[in-house]
Amino acid sequence: MKAAxxxxxxxxxxxDVPDAKIEHPADILVKITTTNICGSDLxxxxxxxxxxxxxxxxxxxxxxxxxxxxxxxxxxxxxxVVLPFNIACGFCKQCEQGLTNYCLTMQPEPDKAGAAxxxxxxxxxxxxxxxxxxxxxxxxxALRLGEDAPGRQLDYVMLADIFPTGYHATEMAGxxxxxxxxxxxxxxxxxxxxxxxxxKGAGRVxxxxxxxxRLRIAEEIGAIPINTAEQDPAExxxxxxxxxxxxxxxxxxxxxAHDPQGTEDATLTxxxxxxxxxxxxxxxxxxxxxxxxxxGAEAQGELEAQGKVPLDFGMLWFKGQRIGTGQAPVKRxxxxxxxxxAGGKAEPSFLVSHELGLDEAPSAYEHFDNRDDxxxxxxxxxxxxxxxxxTSTTAHQTLEELRQEARDQGLEGxxxxxxxxxxxxxxx
Numbered sequence: 001m002k003a004a005x006x007x008x009x010x011x012x013x014x015x016d017v018p019d020a021k022i023e024h025p026a027d028i029l030v031k032i033t034t035t036n037i038c039g040s041d042l043x044x045x046x047x048x049x050x051x052x053x054x055x056x057x058x059x060x061x062x063x064x065x066x067x068x069x070x071x072x073x074x075x076x077x078x079x080x081v082v083l084p085f086n087i088a089c090g091f092c093k094q095c096e097q098g099l100t101n102y103c104l105t106m107q108p109e110p111d112k113a114g115a116a117x118x119x120x121x122x123x124x125x126x127x128x129x130x131x132x133x134x135x136x137x138x139x140x141x142a143l144r145l146g147e148d149a150p151g152r153q154l155d156y157v158m159l160a161d162i163f164p165t166g167y168h169a170t171e172m173a174g175x176x177x178x179x180x181x182x183x184x185x186x187x188x189x190x191x192x193x194x195x196x197x198x199x200k201g202a203g204r205v206x207x208x209x210x211x212x213x214r215l216r217i218a219e220e221i222g223a224i225p226i227n228t229a230e231q232d233p234a235e236x237x238x239x240x241x242x243x244x245x246x247x248x249x250x251x252x253x254x255x256x257a258h259d260p261q262g263t264e265d266a267t268l269t270x271x272x273x274x275x276x277x278x279x280x281x282x283x284x285x286x287x288x289x290x291x292x293x294x295x296g297a298e299a300q301g302e303l304e305a306q307g308k309v310p311l312d313f314g315m316l317w318f319k320g321q322r323i324g325t326g327q328a329p330v331k332r333x334x335x336x337x338x339x340x341x342a343g344g345k346a347e348p349s350f351l352v353s354h355e356l357g358l359d360e361a362p363s364a365y366e367h368f369d370n371r372d373d374x375x376x377x378x379x380x381x382x383x384x385x386x387x388x389x390x391t392s393t394t395a396h397q398t399l400e401e402l403r404q405e406a407r408d409q410g411l412e413g414x415x416x417x418x419x420x421x422x423x424x425x426x427x428x
Contacts, residue, residue, distance in 0.1 A: 002382065003056040003130030004361040009047030010369065012362045017056060020132040025071035028138030030081060034153040035128045036060035037361075037378040038161060039187050040119070040288055042369050048256065048295040049120035058129030058380075059085035059117040060160040062153055065142070066132070074139040080149035081142035082338075083135055084330035085161045087115040087125055090140035101329040106136065114327065121290075129361060131382045143334050146342055154349035154379060155341045158192070163337050163348045165286050165328040166192025169250035170200060172284030172324025177201030182237055182249040182276050183223070184269040186214035188351055188377045189286060190252035194223045197250075199346060206246070208233040208272070210260040213373050221350065229260035234275040245278035254287030255296070255304070264299045271312045277321060285325040351377040358382040374401070402426065 003017045022029055035058045044051035062082045065075055075081065088095050089105035094113060106115035107123055118127020126134070135141055145156055166189050175181050181197045183190050186209035197205045198221060207218035208226040215225035226233045237246050257268040266289070273283050289307060296305030303310070316323070340346040353376040356364050360380070367375045402422040411425060 001131040002358060003126070004058065004358060004365075004380070006044060006051055006053060006055055006057055008053050010045060010366070012045065012057065012365045014359050014361050017126075017130070020126065020130070020134040022067060022069050023134060024136060025069040026137045026139065027069045028065050028072055028075055028081075028135045028142060029067040030061070030063040030083065030128075030133045030135055030142075031066045032061055032063040032128050032130060032133050032382045034062045034157045035130075035380050035382065036157060036160070036162075037129075037364055037368055037380065039189060041365075043254075043256065043288060043290075044120055045365055045369055046295065048293055049290065050292070050294070051120040055118060056127040056130050057118045058127030059119050060157060060162065061085075061117065061128030061133055062145075062149075062157040062160065063128075063133070065138075068138060072138050075142050075144065079142075080145040081135075082145060082156050082159045082334070083117070083128070083133070083142060084159075084164075084334060085116045085119070086141075086327070086330050087117065087123065087136055088141060088331070089137055098332050099329055100331045101327045129358065129380055129382070131358070141331075143331075143338060145338065148342065152341070152349075154352050154355075155347055156338065157379065158348035158351070159330070159334045159338055159341075161328075161330065162188045162192045162351075163196075163346075164330040164333040165189050166194075166250075166252070167196040167333050167337065168328035169193040169252060169284040169286040170196045170248075171333075172282070172286075173248035173250050174282035174284075174322070175200050175202055175248055178203045179247040180237070180241055181205045182233060182246040182273070183207045183218075183252060184233070184249065184272055185209060185252035185257075185287060186211060186218050186225075187252065190214075190250070191217055191221070191351055191376075192348065193250045193252050193284075193286070194218055195221055195346075195348065195350075198222050199340070204240070206233065206237055211371060214376055217350070217376060233272060237276050241278070245276055246281065247278060248282040248284070249273045249277045251283065251285040251287045255289045255293060255307070255309070256299075257287070266296075266300060266304050266309045267311065270309065274312050274316050274319070274321065278319070280320045281322075283321060283323045285323060286328060289325075352379055354378045356380055 065079045088100035088103040092104040094102045102113035115123035205223040210229040255266045258264045291307040
């Protein structure tokens with residue numbers, strides 16, 4: 001089968017690898033039809049983790065079941081499923097508490113917890129940027145989808161990671177109806193955190209970043225953009241809240257945070273949140289921070305390479321703030337979020353800017369890593385080199401290009417439409 005394989009820093013190739021297959025009676029085999037490139041993949045792509053050359057990338061996966069192990073009783077061949085990036089057993093101490101993000105069974109290292117597809121330090125499992133994927137404990141890990149799944153893959157695939165992860169950030173921060181919430185980072189996870197806060201009824205949601213294309217999307221979903229190249233988020237938020245600051249905030253960037261000039265500073269967003277969030281406020285941290293960063297010494301310093309970040313702990317303590325951290329337990333949220341999508345209450349596919357065939361993964365990684373304008377979320381479709389919607393020249397138009405075409409044609413009120421809805425409105 002074909003797969004997107006990590007060859008070394010900033011080198012991904014698409015080549016033939018051994019076919020995924022059933023290895024345990026509880027396994028299922030899924031034909032992957034939609035798989036995303038995640039911001040976390042870029043940490044590995046850039047050589048900033050221990051990810052091994054020769055492994056298949058991809059932890060945001062959706063597809064159709066083609067085979068089940070003899071111990072599988074719930075999931076059937078032909079089912080459409082979305083797969084949490086957490087690989088969990090369902091029966092260890094952590095899973096029993098709903099902490100599938102820290103499963104003890106699937107992590108082979110006894111001093112660690114948590115497993116994932118195609119991810120550094122989270123087990124030996126291959127990723128899903130491939131034609132097929134082996135899914136351990138399929139009855140537990142696969143979330144079955146309804147009859148609308150084939151036509152709404154761009155919405156449902158977000159349940160594999162970034163929609164639950166953004167939602168988890170708001171849960172750890174304690175976002176409630178009417179709250180004033182600040183999101184640091186307008187990447188896919190940051191936008192999902194902002195979207196989740198809005199779905200929860202937050203009164204005002206600010207999103208801070210220095211990428212104009214991503215800030216435009218934040219504004220389109222109802223958030224207030226703050227361009228950090230022009231404004232200090234803490235000053236903006238305090239001015240709007242009588243000097244008090246936001247009720248809560250989310251960190252959605254991680255250890256490679258950098259200023260508008262490109263200088264890395266792992267403290268940038270965390271200390272920004274401590275400053276911006278009010279006394280006794282909550283902070284949810286889902287941006288990736290690692291105990292070891294092979295590239296950290298050169299990019300930042302020796303301490304940062306060891307995951308030691310100079311946090312403004314004195315101010316954190318003085319303000320009585322609370323911090324929640326860690327990867328999301330996707331299964332805690334994905335069923336409810338699935339039902340919001342199915343009921344038309346949520347359309348997370350607004351993020352998608354590019355749909356490409358698996359063969360185009362090397363170029364997609366390069367554009368996404370460069371933060372090229374308009375490359376906000378890339379979706380790959382294995383088995384279809386022209387993407388899921390055929391060979392039309394519009395298939396590779398970015399979301400912003402489609403929105404501009406709608407404006408040129410005088411079509412108003414299209415800012416909240418996803419790519420497929422825009423194509424339909426434009427008659428493509």
